[in-house]
Amino acid sequence: MGEPAERAPLASERLDSLVAVLDLVRAGAAATRPELGRHSGLGRTVIAQRVAELMEHGLVGDGALGPSTGGRAPRQLTFRADAGHVLVAELGATALNVALADLSGHLLTQYRERNDIAAGPERTLDRVEALFDRILAERPDAADLLWGIGVGVPGPVEFATGRPIAPPIMPGWDDYPVRDRLATRYRVSTWVDNEVNTMALGEYRAGLAKGVDDVVYVKIGTGIGAGLISGGRLHRGGQGCAGDVGHVAVVDDTDVVCRCGNVGCLEALAGGGALAREGTRAAREGRSGYLAEVLASGRPINGSDISTAARHGDPVSVELLARSGRLIGTTLATVVNFYNPSLIVIGGQVANAGDVLLAAIRQVVYRRSLPLATRDLRIVHSALGDRAGLMGAAYMVIDELFSRQHLPLWIDAGSPRGRTDIPAALVATGGR
Template sequence: MRTGATFAYSRQKFRMVGQAQHEEKRVSTERIEGLAAVLTAVRNSEGMTQPRLTQHVGLGRSVVAQRVAELESAGLITDDGYGPSTGGRAPRRLRIRAEAGYVVGVDITAQRLVVGVADLAGTLLAQLEEVVDVADGPDAVLTTAERLIDDHLESIGRIARVWAIGIGVPGPVEFRTGQPVAPPIMPGWDRYPVRDRLAQRYGAPAWLDNDVNLLALAELRTNPAASAARNMLYMRADVGVGAGLVVKGELYRGANGSAGDIGHVAIPEGGDAICRCGNTGCLEAVAGGAALAREGRMLADTRQSPALAATLAETGTVRPLDVTLAAEKGDPAARALLQRSAHLLGGMLATLVSFYNPNLLVIGGGIVRARAHVLAAIREAIYRRSLPLATQDLRIEMSSLPDDLGGVTGAVHLALDEVFSPGRLARWLDAGSPAGQPYIATDDMLERPA
């Protein structure tokens, strides 16, 4: 009896302790989520005030006041003057304390490396660019990237305050592990621990993503139409063709990180055009920059395009940009070539619009330069082949982000979004900063060093 009673008592006690722990965990989860929501709202809109925050994050006034006070004492947000009064005392405007730390963005493209350092508001303070060949492999390219980062940090003079690093590469990335997986144009990079290498070197959490996702993220964070749209499809058409998806204001990567990788989908018009991925008939192989260069060269060789023939005679080559320049001079063959590319891209976009029903489609990459010759054809293909309901609220625009800064801007915002997300914030808030804690980028707490 006695033993039984004790046992029953212990079980009840255990249950009570369990409930208390559960309650404590729930409260702390709510607290962190509230802190992250307030922080995100302050980060993403200028001149945020406490009354607006209350509407924005859907928490009560006193809870918002508490979270704001907590973030202020943690040194993450601060006063930024007073907002407009709505009758009573003018509300304080809040801003992220941008100067509290730095984030590093690294944009690796096929032929170019851009490294930028930004403050915690995502404002680029400086960027350096260098020509690289991604085919030289990860060690050569990342050694160059590290040299540029070191130069930057030295010029700023605050090496210890790197809070986070975002990196983009021109190939498929497994987001969870921060590794490229079987990237078609990046020999030697398959499963290379890009994220972990930079995280360890700078003692800061790092994240790796593919370049198109980062362009979509840059668009989302810098284009007011994109942040208002919530459901955005971003397509980059350049040498590579790919898409990035934003769902309800957040980048959607799919199960493994490859969502939006549409460049290597076979299309009926693809025929036997050989693609750099090794397959034939890919969208990229017939509508991307390589196709423009190849077909443009053919038009020059056969003299169907006098403008491109002149370019070839002068420079010995035909680049995608030369096709656009020839079209601008009124060359009919070059115009027809751009129209064909636009038609093929538009066909793919019609499928994506039907599948996903975005309210904003942004087109970026080298194609932006050819806007006058492609936008109407892309629109036409989308509207002709999509259901009216799918396009009734659809806005289509060309990206206005500068070509050389889009990737690095996205990389910086990747680092900021991740480091301020509820799950990560919970892991560093008590320490005051994520600097010196590279392991918080990984999902597995066990990887934390003793």
């Protein structure tokens, strides 16, 4: 089947007002036509035309009557989140999550299983596709209304092309066409980003960062990375690798070589791999009975084991987490002084350790940052947990489809279904 014929572009003024009205309704910022006028500054006639157009395309519907302010009660508007669906996947170093979401970012079906990202793209994406197929078989309505796919991977991604670029913990993935493979397989446009960016976006749109315009989301798992929200927008940087704090040099120690090839990296000394390494040493030396039992069970110790041991009061694990927290806090203090966020959200499997890690991070950040930079700064645990990346991947797709850049490519056709070329507009304009 060929690509649908591209229609004439919308006039600029019409497009601007259409996107403004749609964004207000789907964000819940305006629920009635009078509210749309107040928030957008558009006239009643333009509001009526754009609402009618969005209703015609099945994106907006009439709801119940709203409260009266003295005259006729206004009819409330609802965003038709069931008009389409998106498939999303979050690929971590040791696990993968997949889900189906509606157009509001709500997760409808979710599966999680262990996976070694180092096994390579073919094996991992084969499994992702099998789980996607399972979801679509269970939800045939979603198969007919599939609008896009979003994927987060644990490494640097050139956002414009959807390809990982020299990812340290992903051997075999360099320049692999993740986007092209999934777009061709499912006949929908696909977006790929670093998983920390999708986590940051999920927290910003649906978690504790909602409504906060300057945020740093820090994932502490096998690796360490950060996603940046600046002025209410996800900041990817020139090529898409902004926020890679895991490879900031924190010491001159040459004994531990990071997977990126350098020495002294934060990730190599404070990430899940470092915790596992030091925890294994403690178990073999008899300094931790709890970790010795894990090692005796026949499987290797990982970062999550250190977190669990710390929650059970294991003193070695508590100190390992505190040391990691201090190192991470030192790096984040630099980020705070440079970037001045209002909120830092800590997520990832290692971050589930409880208060030990968070307390150490807070102590160092508040001590080493400028007083003005920390005056209103909050440092909190993620409230979304392992849903943050999946929800963020859904928002990534939805926001791109409804963006001013991409909406005119498909709105007159009524759906982006069958369009695999929508992200190519990024390449044409030099990316974001």
